[in-house]
Amino acid sequence: MASYWRSLRSRSATQAFIIFTICLSVIQSLVNDADNCDKLRLGQYLCKEPKIDDATxxxxxxxxxLALVECLPAPNITCRLSNGTAFKFSGEEVGFNKSIPCRNVSGYSYKVAVALSLFLGWIGADRFYLGYPALGLLKFCTVGFCGIGSLVDFMLISMQVDPSETTQQIYRIVLCKSPSLLWICHNSFQT
Known part of the structure; x- marks a missing residue:
């Protein structure tokens, strides 16, 4: 009976040693293996606000x-920089840049485009200003599609939706369905 207890104690000690060794190796791998800084989870970093251009x-x-904003890992976070070195941050250093989406950026003034769309959109001044002369001429000839096109354009310009894609798709649907306006559809839009 005594030999049975000795063998049971020996097995328990061996199993405890194996479990201890596995736990120790897992803890060491978690501590020593720092992930890339751009793989940090929410709450482990804080990104700065982008600098906004007043005109656009x-x-x-x-x-x-796409625009890049600087992100600061939280204090006492260790992660790998883009060059591969592990670094422990104090909360003041930039760890990585994160990309954020931008809307339509054409270099034109947003305020001027919205004002032109609101007051002179029915004659196409907004589209001429933004560099879309075919759409401007189309709106001029149809008096802003009897006001409906002016309203649609005002909403699209206010929301800064890319007019080269969305507006042309809307106008193509409206114009290309009417047989009498088919020549405008054919001449205005490149397919």
Whole structure:
């Protein structure tokens, strides 16, 4: 009976040692293996607000519909920088840049475009200003599609929706359904 208890104690000690070793290796791998800084979870970093251009109402560094903002990891967070070195942050250093989407950025003044759309949209002044002369001429010839096109354009410009895609799709649907306006549809839109 005594040998049975000794073998049971020996097995228990071996199992406890194995569990202890596994737990220790997991803890060491979690402590030593820092993830990339751009893989941090929400709450582990804080991103700065982008600098907004007053004229376009978009971030100043917007390019290809994306802008970069600087993000600061929280104090005592350790993560790997883009060059591969692990760094422990104090909350004041920039750890990575995060991309945020931008809307339509054409370099034109947002305020002027909205004002033109509101007051002179029925003659197409807003589209001429934004660099879409075919749409401007179309609105001029149809008196802003009897006001409906002016209203649609005002909403799209106010929401800063890209007019080269959305407006042309809306106008194409309206114009290309009418046989009498088919020539405008054919001449105004490139398919």
């Amino acid at each position: 109402q978009e971030p100043e560094n917007c390019k290809d519909r």
